[in-house]
Amino acid sequence: xxxxxxxxxxxxxxxxxxxxxxxxxxxxxxxxxxxxxxxxxxxxxxxxxxxxxxxxxxxxxxxxxxxxxxxxxxxxxxxxxxxxxxxxxxxxxxxxxxxxxxxxxxxxxxxxxxxxxxxxxxxxxxxxxxxxxxxxxxxxxxxxxxxxxxxxxxxxxxxxxxxxxxxxxxxxxxxxxxxxxxxxxxxxxxxxxxxxxxxxxxxxxxxxxxxxxxxxxxxxxxxxxxxxxxxxxxxxxxxxxxxxxxxxxxxxxxxxxxxxx
Amino acid sequence: xxxxxxxxxxxxxxxxxxxxxxxxxxxxxxxxxxxxxxxxxxxxxxxxxxxxxxxxxxxxxxxxxxxxxxxxxxxxxxxxxxxxxxxxxxxxxxxxxxxxxxxxxxxxxxxxxxxxxxxxxxxxxxxxxxxxxxxxxxxxxxxxxxxxxxxxxxxxxxxxxxxxxxxxxxxxxxxxxxxxxxxxxxxxxxxxxxxxxxxxxxxxxxxxxxxxxxxxxxxxxxxxxxxxxxxxxxxxxxxxxxxxxxxxxxxxxxxxxxxxx
Numbered sequence: 001x002x003x004x005x006x007x008x009x010x011x012x013x014x015x016x017x018x019x020x021x022x023x024x025x026x027x028x029x030x031x032x033x034x035x036x037x038x039x040x041x042x043x044x045x046x047x048x049x050x051x052x053x054x055x056x057x058x059x060x061x062x063x064x065x066x067x068x069x070x071x072x073x074x075x076x077x078x079x080x081x082x083x084x085x086x087x088x089x090x091x092x093x094x095x096x097x098x099x100x101x102x103x104x105x106x107x108x109x110x111x112x113x114x115x116x117x118x119x120x121x122x123x124x125x126x127x128x129x130x131x132x133x134x135x136x137x138x139x140x141x142x143x144x145x146x147x148x149x150x151x152x153x154x155x156x157x158x159x160x161x162x163x164x165x166x167x168x169x170x171x172x173x174x175x176x177x178x179x180x181x182x183x184x185x186x187x188x189x190x191x192x193x194x195x196x197x198x199x200x201x202x203x204x205x206x207x208x209x210x211x212x213x214x215x216x217x218x219x220x221x222x223x224x225x226x227x228x229x230x231x232x233x234x235x236x237x238x239x240x241x242x243x244x245x246x247x248x249x250x251x252x253x254x255x256x257x258x259x260x261x
Numbered sequence: 262x263x264x265x266x267x268x269x270x271x272x273x274x275x276x277x278x279x280x281x282x283x284x285x286x287x288x289x290x291x292x293x294x295x296x297x298x299x300x301x302x303x304x305x306x307x308x309x310x311x312x313x314x315x316x317x318x319x320x321x322x323x324x325x326x327x328x329x330x331x332x333x334x335x336x337x338x339x340x341x342x343x344x345x346x347x348x349x350x351x352x353x354x355x356x357x358x359x360x361x362x363x364x365x366x367x368x369x370x371x372x373x374x375x376x377x378x379x380x381x382x383x384x385x386x387x388x389x390x391x392x393x394x395x396x397x398x399x400x401x402x403x404x405x406x407x408x409x410x411x412x413x414x415x416x417x418x419x420x421x422x423x424x425x426x427x428x429x430x431x432x433x434x435x436x437x438x439x440x441x442x443x444x445x446x447x448x449x450x451x452x453x454x455x456x457x458x459x460x461x462x463x464x465x466x467x468x469x470x471x472x473x474x475x476x477x478x479x480x481x482x483x484x485x486x487x488x489x490x491x492x493x494x495x496x497x498x499x500x501x502x503x504x505x506x507x508x509x510x511x512x513x514x515x516x517x518x519x520x521x522x
Contacts, residue, residue, distance in 0.1 A: 038310055039300060046497040049299055147408045158422055165419060236307040 007061030015072030043115030114180030268327030276333030304376030375441030
């Protein structure tokens, strides 16, 4: 069981920021990553459709005999997690861990940014209130961040201006800001420049990998000697490799395989 | 045959700019519109996948017994038109008509802007060269325009700055600019402010509807007395209605139906 890989899925390549953190903090784990590029982005799709796609992604990973599945897509985690847990219990998503960290840090109020679908789902508000009633939450959809990042406009004055447009008006109310999308760590520096030093940024990829480490440790599932990553995508492997390197911050030397969904 | 509807498909709602022009210039035609929202955007998908999706969309419209199909998605037109014409000959796309108009107007060189997939396909260069060899063509992918428009940032200084970022560097070389994406007419005013009065903008939705009018006229297919529009989408009708109104510049009073793709 220990030697089995960790499965990760995302609608695209954003979940690779989680792979990056696993390689850093759990370098002996094998990983099977599935990016559903053919049907990305999930963020603009309806709830029913996102649940259907997520169940299909889970089913693919289970065929790869994984010991644990990370739902690295906020949109998917925000609407499909209970359906997925009915199919397979060992699931960690990118929402719960970051919420736990935000609650620990917040003294005033928590802000959340994410895709349109994630924010409309209200999942962060709901979960934060369940865990700590009484804390104030402000949320804001930032639908331009994903295309800006995929355009590679990381250190760009326009990206900074768009951050400002989205974030002014609610940053003075909060002291912790959750990056509720696995793409956003790539513009963390720009976001920090806009919100200043008074607000703590919490990053879902890092928080998720801490939760994964605890889970594997508590259940005696830490792999003593792996370290490989297998990449799968539902569209062209070439595009996945090129854009994926940006998120991993290292080239993808591995073979990227295609699976029709 | 005359009374049959015109079929239109697009990956999403951009093709509604074509519907708007049909209602204006051919108000007696019935229209069946299909927006493949569940699998949008096509612009970031591989060529094979776009061809498959386009064939499925065509097959859906043929079941609605249409007399003519307009491929209102530039990405689809740029890669799938020859496959589609093998299935059904009465097809007009949004590329050929706008190219004919641009060639008529250009004295110096033609510029083309569109999604990443459309520009990478090189279809505009190829077709322009086939029709008028020797004319210079400059093209530029503008992947942020679609999300900006869908965010509703139409009259916005940030949109203007992004236009500048994309267009400076090649506008001084051209005298005609093709809007190679059915979303772009919505920011035509902003693009005009950036490129100035020396460059003529040609808009694919308008050029396409002129071509449709000529085709129906020449083949004795003008409908003497219709005027209804039927909307179909592969995802939530509610979202389609809301965003669609922006493109039609009038509310959608009709029932929008859903079809699983």
